[in-house]
Amino acid sequence: MKELVEVLAKALVDHPEMVTVDMIEKEKSCVIELRVAPDDMGKVIGKQGRIARAIRTVVKAAATKERKKVTVEII
Amino acid sequence: MNYIEKTGRTVDEAVESALKEMNLTRDQVEVEVLEEPTKGLFGILGGKPARVRVMKKDSPSERARELLEKVMQTMNLNVDIEVNEKNEKILININGPDLGILIGRRGETLDALQYLVNLSSNKNMEKRKRILIDIEGYRKRREETLKKLAYKLADKARQRGRNVVLEPMNSMERRIIHTALQDREDIYTFSEGEEPYRKIIIAPKK
Numbered sequence: 016m017k018e019l020v021e022v023l024a025k026a027l028v029d030h031p032e033m034v035t036v037d038m039i040e041k042e043k044s045c046v047i048e049l050r051v052a053p054d055d056m057g058k059v060i061g062k063q064g065r066i067a068r069a070i071r072t073v074v075k076a077a078a079t080k081e082r083k084k085v086t087v088e089i090i
Numbered sequence: 091m092n093y094i095e096k097t098g099r100t101v102d103e104a105v106e107s108a109l110k111e112m113n114l115t116r117d118q119v120e121v122e123v124l125e126e127p128t129k130g131l132f133g134i135l136g137g138k139p140a141r142v143r144v145m146k147k148d149s150p151s152e153r154a155r156e157l158l159e160k161v162m163q164t165m166n167l168n169v170d171i172e173v174n175e176k177n178e179k180i181l182i183n184i185n186g187p188d189l190g191i192l193i194g195r196r197g198e199t200l201d202a203l204q205y206l207v208n209l210s211s212n213k214n215m216e217k218r219k220r221i222l223i224d225i226e227g228y229r230k231r232r233e234e235t236l237k238k239l240a241y242k243l244a245d246k247a248r249q250r251g252r253n254v255v256l257e258p259m260n261s262m263e264r265r266i267i268h269t270a271l272q273d274r275e276d277i278y279t280f281s282e283g284e285e286p287y288r289k290i291i292i293a294p295k296k
Contacts, residue, residue: 018164026157026210058209066209072202076191077165 016085019077020047023070028055044084047074051089059089093145100127101140108144118152120145150211150219151180157210158182158223161203167192180221182207189225197232200225201260233266240270240292247292248276256290258283264290 017038025031033052038045051059060067071087078085094111098104105121112119127140146152151173162169162184169186184192193200204223212218224230239256247254256267264281267290271279276295281288 016164019161022157022160022164023206023210026153026160027206027213029214066206069202069205072194072199073161073206076194076199080165080191 016045016074016077016081016083017047019074020049020070020087023073024049024051024059027058027066028052029058030055044086047085047087049087049089056089092148093143095124095141095143097139097141098127099139101142104140104142105144108142112144112146114146118147120147150215150221151175153211154180154182154207154221157207158184165192175219178219180211180219182221182223184223184225186226193225193228197228200228232263236263236266237270240267244271244274244277244292247294251294253294254292256292258287258289260286261288264288 017036021034021036024034024036028034028051030052033050033055035050037048037050039048049059058066059070061069067087067089074085074087094108096104096108096111098107101123105116109116109119122143122145123140124143125138125141128138155171155173158171162171167186167188169184169189172183172185174181174183191199192203194202200223204221207223208221211221222229243254243256259267268279268281271277271292277292278295279290279292281290283289
């Protein structure tokens with residue numbers, strides 16, 4: 016799932032080398048933290064968070080396969 | 091740019107070895123011949139090899155395919171991706187076992203994926219191309235379902251003489267319903283509300 020966020024984020028931004036993804040795992044859930052270059056923030060959030068929502072939707076689908084709750088945070 | 095240079099006895103041979111190294115097929119690249127091979131004396135002495143530059147093609151459809159392949163890989167899904175380019179549109183069909191999770195409830199995940207692929211593939215491109223993704227014929231099936239639903243609810247609106255409000259849908263789905271009912275004389279349709287909660291209302295004509 017971490018890789019999935021990374022693949023999606025890198026495909027959207029102008030500075031893929033600045034993309035970092037961390038995963039904090041808990042028992043039944045995990046938090047994925049996405050960091051991008053400051054001027055790429057808009058590219059992963061989008062108007063009214065539309066892009067961020069799309070990323071979360073796709074990641075959630077991947078997570079159901081692994082029976083885990085996932086939250087994606089953009090920092 | 092993403093390219094490599096290779097030499098070989100013939101141009102074809104040089105291209106082949108480049109493709110092997112890049113793990114691409116012939117139609118995914120552009121080839122520039124830097125030097126034609128020359129035969130030396132008796133075919134042994136002083137011959138020069140062919141030199142080519144093989145460059146990865148950068149087009150929305152290539153980008154889309156690449157991104158989808160990577161996404162499927164990270165999700166451990168074994169799929170077949172078929173890309174068809176039609177003028178301004180790119181149609182992508184994804185087929186394989188267990189793709190229900192990729193479609194999601196009411197195609198929610200599929201729409202999200204399609205949105206992201208559109209953004210990424212058209213990024214910094216002069217000409218934008220609309221990319222439509224379908225998984226296991228889901229969109230076609232959904233269209234049939236929506237049409238049937240439209241006819242049924244239109245009859246209900248007429249019989250009861252009251253408005254029938256449908257649940258929120260995206261613009262593509264609303265369009266299918268409006269189009270399906272546009273020739274009916276007894277009812278008319280319109281949409282109300284703000285995206286993403288915009289919904290269709292079927293009203294009887296008086």
